[in-house]
Amino acid sequence: MLLFARLPTDFDPVRVGEAEFRAALSSMVLDIPLRVASSAPGQRGGGLAPGSGGSGGEAWQADMARSYGRLCEQRGSPGDCFTLFNDGPYLQDDDKRSIAMALAVGPALEGIDAEVRAMIDPTRVLATVSITLSAYMALLIAPEPVTKGVAAAFAVLLWGYLGFEFFELVRAYRRLSEEAARATTFAELREAGERFGRVIGPNSVRILVLVGTAAVGETAALMSRAPKLLGFGQASRTVELNAGLNLVDAAAGVERVIVSVPEGTLRAVLPMTAVAMAAKGGGGQRPAITGGKLLFNGHRAWRSHSGITNALGSPGKGKRWHHIVEQHASNIKRFGPEAIHNTENVIPLDEGLHTAVSAFYSSKRRFITGTGSLTVRQWIRTQSYEAQREFGLRAMENIKRGVWK
Structure with a gap:
């Protein structure tokens, strides 16, 4: 399947x-x-053989081919060292x-x-x-x-x-x-x-x-x-x-x-x-994520924050579990708990970045909301699930890079 x-x-x-x-x-x-x-x-x-001639509109081809030939010579492999000229006279x-x-x-x-x-x-x-x-x-x-x-x-x-x-x-x-x-x-x-x-x-x-x-x-x-x-x-x-x-x-x-x-x-x-198999590699085996509900896209979902965090365990040293689409009551009512508490939406995030993103959502940013009366969180909760997710991903990237402060 x-x-x-x-x-x-x-x-x-x-x-x-x-x-x-x-x-x-x-x-x-x-x-x-x-x-x-x-x-x-x-x-x-194909390509023009290094050093070959050319005229009119083909002159640049000859010049580039000669430069390519010099590159091959410099690397100790004179001629067509990348075999680019096997099936035609031009680059x-x-x-x-x-x-x-x-x-x-x-x-x-x-x-x-x-x-x-x-x-x-x-x-x-x-x-x-x-x-x-x-x-x-x-x-x-x-x-x-x-x-x-x-x-x-x-x-x-x-x-x-x-x-x-x-x-x-x-x-x-x-x-x-x-x-x-x-x-x-x-x-x-x-x-x-x-x-x-x-x-x-x-x-x-x-x-x-x-x-x-x-x-x-x-x-x-x-x-x-x-x-x-x-x-x-x-x-x-x-x-x-x-x-x-x-x-x-x-x-x-x-x-x-x-x-x-x-x-x-x-x-x-x-x-x-x-889906949900034990990863293999140089670090040995890691237990597969089990429990919850297997979604059509291969992710697993739970009906509560405690359910998913208990299943996932620790996010790692210096990290926090982060909901890309926020887990407040409005979103849970609109989209359902499993749309919020799933392995696609909940990710480990550096604690500093997690704090910065949360603070950004609590701030008022006219260039995003179009008004000074709404916080980013109040504005984004009116958007679709997909729009909230795309914004959440963009917010993490822009805050991490210092574009949004």
Whole structure:
């Protein structure tokens, strides 16, 4: 049996340290097939051979191709080191995106240690991983972003690692994609790649490289590598706590993933076996969330605050249980207690942020309510459940970043 679930993104990303990342990456690259030409789904574009001529409207192609050739030479792999020219004489948009992605993640991949470098060609690793990443990320920003197979598993794993930063990554890649497609100079490709790296930050770059390296190949290969990834245990526990899902079962069994960046939603068709299972990973096993009522979206619900908090246990050191849609009597009367006390709506939040959000709701903000006579809480309780939830998520993010004070 399958269920159609909206996956929450209101949790913090896994943190991956630089030293741990370098060690993990060095062991991973020895296990991936370096099949550059066939490492990613879909059709590949060709390109003008480095140093070839061009005239008229093709002159920029020649200049960019020569710059690409110099990049390959600098990396010790003269010629078409990313195999972008196999099926045509020009650099197509997807070729330029792959180059920009390589320039974005290249510094992270330089962490491969010397012993591993002696056994493999680091340029082929960079080419394979960047082409894979570019192809899978392109599916997430497509006009009809329905992702299946290994690309769907890739998306689910990124979600489990990144939480609320998942959409920052997708938005940043959309910008990289648009800028790379417009680029007519190598400098513009480099700027697009470097901007992407700055926007998502070094931690998200490391996570993207880890998951992307594991994703080279088929779904079975990805899922055999995933539980061994650095930080996978933490990602699994976070997903179980926030979504009631087993991350391994969700990624391995996902039928399709639908990403809507404008709406900020991530939906997936998942097997029922992914729901309320014990998470597996480096941190050992954690008891599944039991009790309550199993909802159609895979979350569990209770009829009281004490019921859900007793089932969930401690939120963790320095954290408080937080209701995204508030649990006051008005909401409970309008939407029912199970719409309020469920594992999609109740999340662990840092105590300081929890206090700040509560204080914000108690304050009067004309720029939100449109009047100085209502508090934010008085205003928001008149809105729909979905509107309250979307506002609650936005409030946490904006307060955390200091946009709303």
